[in-house]
Amino acid sequence: MSAVQKTQPVQAVFDAAAARLGRVNGPRVSFEFFPPKSDKLEEQLWQVIRRLEPLAPAFVSVTYGAGGSTRDRTHRTVARIVEETTLKPAAHLTCVSATREEIDEVMRAYWAAGVRHIVALRGDPPAGAGAKYEPHPGGYAYAADLVVGARRVADFEVSVAVYADLHPDSTSWQTEIDNFRRKIDAGATRGISNFFVDADSFLRLRDRFADAGINAPIVPGVMPVSNFNGFKRMAGVGGVFVPQWFADIFEGLDDDPETRLLVAAATTGELCARLAAEGVEDFHFYTLNRAELTLAICRMLGVKAQKEAVR
Numbered sequence: 133m134s135a136v137q138k139t140q141p142v143q144a145v146f147d148a149a150a151a152r153l154g155r156v157n158g159p160r161v162s163f164e165f166f167p168p169k170s171d172k173l174e175e176q177l178w179q180v181i182r183r184l185e186p187l188a189p190a191f192v193s194v195t196y197g198a199g200g201s202t203r204d205r206t207h208r209t210v211a212r213i214v215e216e217t218t219l220k221p222a223a224h225l226t227c228v229s230a231t232r233e234e235i236d237e238v239m240r241a242y243w244a245a246g247v248r249h250i251v252a253l254r255g256d257p258p259a260g261a262g263a264k265y266e267p268h269p270g271g272y273a274y275a276a277d278l279v280v281g282a283r284r285v286a287d288f289e290v291s292v293a294v295y296a297d298l299h300p301d302s303t304s305w306q307t308e309i310d311n312f313r314r315k316i317d318a319g320a321t322r323g324i325s326n327f328f329v330d331a332d333s334f335l336r337l338r339d340r341f342a343d344a345g346i347n348a349p350i351v352p353g354v355m356p357v358s359n360f361n362g363f364k365r366m367a368g369v370g371g372v373f374v375p376q377w378f379a380d381i382f383e384g385l386d387d388d389p390e391t392r393l394l395v396a397a398a399t400t401g402e403l404c405a406r407l408a409a410e411g412v413e414d415f416h417f418y419t420l421n422r423a424e425l426t427l428a429i430c431r432m433l434g435v436k437a438q439k440e441a442v443r
């Protein structure tokens with residue numbers, strides 16, 4: 133056996149990212165949560181927030197249930213993050229099932245609670261993702277219109293959605309490019325992508341926007357997949373490409389959550405390592421209100437609790 137030490141891919145990415153970024157603590161990360169449905173789940177979410185807080189994310193975001201169904205819970209969660217943590221929350225907001233006045237009121241309440249960042253989304257039709265979308269009469273029609281509204285209500289930082297595998301309602305990449313440009317021109321500062329499996333999907337999207345002269349950053353949305361069946365359902369609805377090799381890796385593990393967790397750490401860690409090697413410097417994690425996979429993958433990217441930073 134050769135005595136020559138070969139550099140492992142993850143180590144190479146870790147070293148290259150640290151050298152290029154010149155940062156003490158790896159790339160920037162952000163974490164997404166959904167508002168909990170019960171007191172018990174709220175308690176669990178707060179344990180997760182406390183575990184992730186020392187990683188000093190750029191921001192954390194809290195989703196808004198379909199049709200505003202979590203309006204109060206989203207508000208309560210972001211307000212509590214402002215009051216009880218050092219984290220900067222971003223509140224998601226959608227156009228669905230509400231008038232402009234109602235949505236403006238939600239935004240004013242966020243501002244009053246100390247929230248300074250909105251993730252502005254169209255939302256899915258009330259009948260569910262995949263159904264035909266009809267703007268609410270008197271409402272904001274699309275995300276770009278909501279961005280205009282948010283910027284009018286207050287000096288919010290605004291993030292918007294982009295899609296590495298094309299949004300199901302987009303008829304072409306040109307539609308997707310034009311739509312992102314409209315959202316940026318309306319005052320958004322970054323795109324956060326839907327989750328994806330194939331790193332090339334995201335990298336091609338980045339090239340498409342750059343070739344079209346759009347300079348706003350896009351951040352990959354990373355979903356550590358430990359429940360493959362749930363993931364496959366969401367991917368189907370959202371038009372996310374699931375390669376056969378990825379389905380094969382999880383095949384037969386339905387009753388084996390421990391192995392699924394390890395496989396998820398390896399596959400998601402590799403995805404992030406590849407993106408970091410391609411110069412990606414920001415990562416948005418769909419935590420699904422769990423800490424362990426996000427913590428593990430952050431470590432692989434060189435992101436540790438601030439006080440234990442090694443570089």
Ligand code: FAD
Pocket residue numbers: 194195196197198199224225226251252253254255256273274275276292293294299300301302303307308311324325326327353
């Ligand atoms: P838009 O940017 O408005 O685009 C949607 C489609 O409409 C595109 O195909 C676009 O080309 C087309 N379009 C845009 N403008 C026009 C126009 N003027 N005329 C005709 N067509 C047009 N959903 C939730 O309910 N709650 C959440 O908290 C939530 N968070 C999300 C976070 C992220 C990072 C992402 C990626 C998605 C999130 N979603 C959420 C899902 C999102 O609401 C759906 O994907 C929705 O179907 C599209 O929202 P959008 O903001 O991308 O829409």
